Amino acid sequence: MSVHDNLAEGFETHRSRLRAVAQRxxxxxxxxxxxxxxxxxRLARTEAETVRxxxxxLxxxxxxxxxxxxxARAARREDPAGHPVPDEGQDLAGSCPEREAVxxxxxxxxxxxVLDRLGPAERVAFVLHDVFGVPFDEIAPVVDRSLAAAKQLASRARRKVRGAPAVPGPELARQRLVVEAFLSAARAGDLDAVLAVLAPDVVRRADRAALAAGRPxxxxxxxSVAEEIVVFGRHAHVAEPVLIDGVVGIAIAPYGRLRLALTVTTARTRITGYELIADPNRLRRLDLAVLDEALTPGG
Structure with a gap:
């Protein structure tokens, strides 16, 4: 077997992990x-004996x-938020490759x-260390920082990803149960279940970017709010509970790209109000964090 064949065989043994790193x-x-x-x-152009x-x-x-x-993405000022929100007759997941949904x-x-909110070096340091367990002495040269600075990058990213709840743990857990019940009812298109999670005097507000023409x-x-939610349920499969400004809300994110946020207020087991936010400037100002540490590597 030639040296090139050895490299190719070795590369294939690492491909799935490399893909997982790059995807995150x-x-x-x-x-x-x-x-x-x-x-x-780049490996194919490298002298094999220099790769210990x-x-x-890799x-x-x-x-x-x-x-x-x-x-390069940041230099082009690409922003995953703020793309037009489809109306009720459109499918958020219909126009992109199935693999992105997977x-x-x-x-x-x-x-x-949340990772989209991190700076490039923060994101790389966080993914390598917190998700894949790469030691900081290997991360530092990747991000062109000192060992101490690489640790600071990951620490800063970790704080952003995990967020800072604005309420005590038991209250956060209660909010989450209510929001998850709301999402479950919306996904099922179950009007009675939706009504059961809404306060009788619930108020839904929205910015114009979040609404189809003619909607108040x-x-x-x-x-009236429940009937809207049943329609919204068409998009609920790409919605997830998240921490928004320290309390539990909802992000609608096809392929992980934020399109719409719902800030939610609750009392006991009911939702008393929520606001739909789709305006790009407003979305950018939201402080978003994950509720779970869903950070394990995978394929």
Whole structure:
């Protein structure tokens, strides 16, 4: 077997892990595949005897490629938030590759949304250390920082991902139960179950960017709000509970890209009000964090 064949065989043993690393860094199956392929091309151009630890070399290489891609994305000022919200007759998941939906489901939509809020170096440091357990002495050269600075990057990213609840743990757990019941009823299209989780005098508010033409910015009363929610249920399969400004809310994020946020107020077992936010500037100002530490690596 030639040296090139040995490298190719070794690369294939690491491919799935490299893909998992790149997917979490980039939030896109297609871009992750591009990054992994570029890592192979760089390996093929490298003298085999200079690669002492193939797994480490490949992880470092694909991480640097992802970092460059994230920086290029930031330079173009790409923002996953603020794309037009489809009306009730459209399917949020209908126009993109199925693999992107699989990626969002496997990584976690909420986590992908929050990772999109991190700076490129923060995201790379966090994914490598907190998700894949790469030691900081290997991360530091990837992000071109000192060991101490690489640790600070990951620490800062960790605080952003986990957020800071504005209420005590038991209250947060209560809010979450109510929001999850709301989502479950919406996904099922069960009007009675939706009514059961709404306060009789519930109020729904929305910015204009979140509404189809002709819909009012405010709706009042459980029945009128519930009927809207049953329609909203068409999109509830891409909705996840998240921490929004310290309390439990909902992110609607096809493929992990934030399109709509719901800030929710609750009392006991009922929702007393919520607001639909789709305006790009308002979405950017929201402080989003994950509710669970869904950070385990996968394929």
């Amino acid at each position: 860094m980039l939030g896109s199956h297609g871009e992750a595949e591009d990054a992994v392929q570029e890592a192979w091309l 630890n193939l797994g480490g070399w 992880t470092t290489t694909v991480s640097r490629i992802c970092l460059d891609m994230l920086r 990626l969002a489901d496997s990584v976690g939509r909420a986590l992908l949304v 910015v405010e709706a009042r009363g459980a029945r």
